[in-house]
Amino acid sequence: MGQLIPKLMSISGNQEHKVIIVGLDNEGKTTILYGFLSDEVVHTCPIIGSNMEEIILLKTHFLMWDIVRQEALSFIWNTYYFNTEFIILVIDSMDRDWLLTAREELYKMLAHEALRDSSVVIFANKQDVKDSMRMVEISHFLTLSTIKDHSWHIGCCALTKEGLPAGLGWMESQAAANW
Structure with a gap:
């Protein structure tokens, strides 16, 4: 029974793909998430925990998790990794001091067993x-x-949403190629 819904979705061509959006604090993760959903720029407050939104393109269904990166909550990151097909890493192009930390976090994620088949989008x-x-x-x-x-x-994005459609299109093409 647990496999029925995914099988029906694959027959209809509407596969669900899990995405995690990660980055350091105040990088723009939540703004990017809502940038996929709206033509307007959504100004947000820092989150505690996570946000989840569904984004549906023609035949591709993305379940996107915006995960906060705070030391007090970092132990729960691994719980989001299971069945993740895409990692969106958000980098603040102005924050040179944190780029080393972002690189370390990226390579830790890529080494994790649950993410071994995941594709990566970097939004600068x-x-x-x-x-x-x-x-x-x-x-x-x-x-x-x-x-x-x-x-x-790798693509860029800002309040202008430059690069968001290209990144989402790349994910859609990767999802189609993998199914």
Whole structure:
């Protein structure tokens, strides 16, 4: 019985794909989540715990979990990993001091058994701010070219939502290729 719904969804072509949105505090995770849902920019307050939203494209159904990264709650991150197909890592393009921590967190996630088949989207947020790191610099610092076991995509986004449709389209194409 537990497999009936996924099988029916696969017959109809509407597969459900689990996505986790992670990043350090105040990176723009929740703004990005709601950017997928609305044409308007949604200003948010920092969350405690997680938000979950469903995003449905033509035949692709994404269940997106926006997970807060606070030391007091970091032990629960692993509970979100099970059945995750996509990791969205949000980077603040202005916050050079935290980029090393973001890289460490990314590689910890990629090494986790439950995420071994997950694809990664990196959104370099705040690209519209003067003196922000460009995507090439961020890609180099995160050593993305060394990631061989996971598909990955890097795009930028900001309050203008630049890069969000391309990132979601890439995820949709990856989901279709994997099913």
